[in-house]
Amino acid sequence: MSVYKIKDQLRKSVESKQPTVHFYCETCQIEIPAGENRCQHCDESSVLEYHNLDVEQQIKDLFKDEHFCKLVMKETESSKDGQLADIRDGSEYRKLLCDQSDFQPSNTVQLSFLLNTDGVAVYSSSKKGSLWPVYLAINELPIALRFSRRYLLPCLLFCQSEKPNMQTYLASLMQTLDRFQKGIEIDTFLGKKFVKGLLLAVCVDLPARAMVLNMKQFNGKYGCNVCHAEGETQPNCPLHRYYPVGESSQRTHKSMVNDVRTAVQSGQAVRGMKGGSALLALKHVDLSKICPIDWMHCVLLGVVKALLKLWLCPSHKNRSFYIGDKIALMDRRLLHIQVPDFIARQPSSIAEHAHWKATECREWLIHFSIPVLRGLLKYPVSVHYFLLVYAMSLLTKEVVTVEDISVAEDMLTDFCTVFPDIYGELVMLLSLIANHFQSKIMEICII
Structure with a gap:
């Protein structure tokens, strides 16, 4: 589908013949009146647009x-x-x-x-x-x-070669x-x-969250929007940042706004905050709470896919968690499962896990993985993985109790604590930080 057809479909969906087009300067970000092709503020001719x-x-x-x-x-x-x-x-x-x-x-x-x-x-x-x-x-x-x-x-539509x-x-x-x-x-x-x-x-994924809050990404220092953990890197892999489980002070709206003020005055990021966020235009918004945990990207497309890659990648064949030589057996078990009516789609081959959609990762995590992996993952790898499965099955029920959240929090904390002992610290990415789940779920429920 072309860009024109996508825009046309959006216009039809809102029953509007023509949305309002906003033009702004790519350099200084100041809005430019329609019909002008040059910024009057900085004299630049690079003009971007978006549709309202x-x-x-x-x-x-x-x-x-x-x-x-x-x-x-x-x-x-x-x-x-x-x-x-x-x-x-x-x-x-x-x-x-x-x-x-x-x-x-x-x-x-x-x-x-x-x-x-x-x-x-x-x-x-x-x-x-x-x-x-x-x-x-x-x-x-x-x-x-x-x-x-x-x-x-x-509400809005941006289509350019650059990110907005x-x-x-x-x-x-x-x-x-x-x-x-x-x-x-x-x-x-x-x-x-x-x-x-x-x-x-x-509710956005991690890269978009950094853009909306105007802070550093998850692979930068202080990339977590919930706490002040700086994260750590290893000399042989400086672009990957991992977050060891430990105590760190929680971000508050006041602390984030203070960091924004300092960042604007100094021109440098302060504890991850690079400048003001558009959300600050709304007086009721609390920057420390406005972005809930998005379990689709955090768990399904993050942790679940990372674990499958670790288990099945030949480069880990000498590690205790490697089961890449058992893909054929896993496929036989997975593809012979009689799927109940409440699961929308049939499971696909484990060999295609890199191309699984979030729904496939969800069904694998909650329903299929435990029977398929039975007897294949060694102890304590299997017990460690069960902590994640049981915790997420509790948190994704139609009705979640306070007791469920407390049990899940303990399990996720243990999962994160033991993770580097089994897989190594280098793969301990931000998506594996689960000790924020309890407060976030109580505040806004899991999204």
Whole structure:
């Protein structure tokens, strides 16, 4: 599909003939009026662009629909105390929204948003580099509809050979969200309503998280957005940074803002923070909590794929965890499993693990891996791996209890502590840091 067709599809999805195009200078990042091909500030001629799909109007259009109005205005029953079944059961949601509801006028509708963005590779036939769409999901919708094509809101679209500067790219969206934070009067199907909306979470992978927060990446010093761990490198592999399990002070919003101020004044990164984030335009945002743990990239596409590569790669044939010579046996076991109805797709060959999608990694981790690996992984490698399987099976249940989280935290801590003893410190990457799971899940539930 060409870039033009992708943009055309997005226009149709928001029923807009033409989105607003924003131009800005690649050098100084200042917005340039339409029709001008040179920056008046620095006299540079390199101009980038992105498309604004007017999410405010999209939300107003949704409120004209009777079904949508009833869904978001419906009183929802909270889970029982000590249980987490949705993002709305997390402490951050309750603090930001539920605590405010008692002080709102009767005609107020309170919404919360989940923001997502990621780079999408464009086909080689296009001269452009990558697409960076930005979406908002409305958390008050039922889970089954929240991420459906009908209700997922495309906000911005960037398509250039370079990656976007998120502070410039997200600026117009932050202005819209700031208006919703204060409240907007909307003519809905059920009459005039005062609609307020808060950005609750930004769910992105590690590279995009660094771009959004304007901090160093996971392979740089202080690359963790939760704590102040500096990480360590080895002389023979300076580009890989690992994070030994240990105590480190937790980041807070105040500490991150102070680091941002110092970084802006000095022109150098301070404890990983390189400068201000576009998210700081929203007064309620806590930079230390706004990005929840994304288990798809962290665990499924991170830890699970890393372990499979370690077990099966011939370069590790002299290590105790190597089982690459047993791929044929693993395939026989895996491909003969009678898959139950609740699993959407049949398992594929273990030899194709490098090309597995996140759903395949999930089914392997939670359902298939233990019976397939039985008797193949040596002790203590098998017991160590079981810690991860059991912990993640507890955390990905439809309803997670506080007790489940406590047990999973202990298991993940043990998993991380023992990991370098089995596999070596060099592969102890940021995606294996699991001692942040408990607080993050209690705050916002696992995404």
